[in-house]
Amino acid sequence: MIQYKKGPAALHFRILIIFVLFLFLSSFPLQSQRVRTVERGDMSVYFMGEKVGYEEYVWEENGQGYLLSVKGRMTKPVAIEVESMRIELDKSFIPRRYFFRGSMGGVQQEVSSVLSEGTVVNTILVNGQKQRLQSNIKRDAFLLPNPLFSPYLVVAKKYGCTMGEKKNLSAYIIPQLETPFTLEPSEEDPCLLLMQINGIQIELETNEYGQLIILQIPAQNLRVTNSIFLSN
Numbered sequence: 001m002i003q004y005k006k007g008p009a010a011l012h013f014r015i016l017i018i019f020v021l022f023l024f025l026s027s028f029p030l031q032s033q034r035v036r037t038v039e040r041g042d043m044s045v046y047f048m049g050e051k052v053g054y055e056e057y058v059w060e061e062n063g064q065g066y067l068l069s070v071k072g073r074m075t076k077p078v079a080i081e082v083e084s085m086r087i088e089l090d091k092s093f094i095p096r097r098y099f100f101r102g103s104m105g106g107v108q109q110e111v112s113s114v115l116s117e118g119t120v121v122n123t124i125l126v127n128g129q130k131q132r133l134q135s136n137i138k139r140d141a142f143l144l145p146n147p148l149f150s151p152y153l154v155v156a157k158k159y160g161c162t163m164g165e166k167k168n169l170s171a172y173i174i175p176q177l178e179t180p181f182t183l184e185p186s187e188e189d190p191c192l193l194l195m196q197i198n199g200i201q202i203e204l205e206t207n208e209y210g211q212l213i214i215l216q217i218p219a220q221n222l223r224v225t226n227s228i229f230l231s232n
Helices: 008-033 152-159
Strands: 037-047 050-061 066-074 080-089 095-104 107-116 119-126 129-136 167-173 177-185 192-197 200-206 212-217 222-231
Touching (some): 050 152, 152 192, 152 200, 152 212
Antiparallel strands (some): 050 066, 212 222
């Protein structure tokens, strides 16, 4: 049997094989970071103790940021049909895009918004009439379209049980106006966030995973409970 001497060429070949193997193995953590995580939930809306609607949502996280997708309906205190609503955010929870299609008070409408560095361009379609509006808001303002409740998930995701101290923040009641609000944890429970906006208190009960469990607006007799049936 012929035996070959182990020279420099053989050594270089071994080094190359080890290097390729290292790259292959080290790719697994990077791949796991790109895996999409999804949370699905069903919000039940109660007005004066009566169930008056629901919102089904999907919260997706990937390497680029987050996407909240919602559909649902409510009969009281405002009649609303949500065929589709989406909020796209970056990894810092700063909104980039918004979309709504549905009806409010029986009026069909569609809103499409693009946000960049505090500038918002809204395209609004109501009863076949299109309007384009541009506004300047705070770059990190939360998008809180009225009267939807799923967008408050973003507040819970960002702060959850780890808020610590009171903060002065901003909400854009898209596509209408921007308004300031304060947010602070309850003295009794750090996972209960108290929001004061336009003289109204909104209570957000969260958990250690940043999930919104219960939303209440006592002054308006509104209570929203969230059943999370898929989270990974």
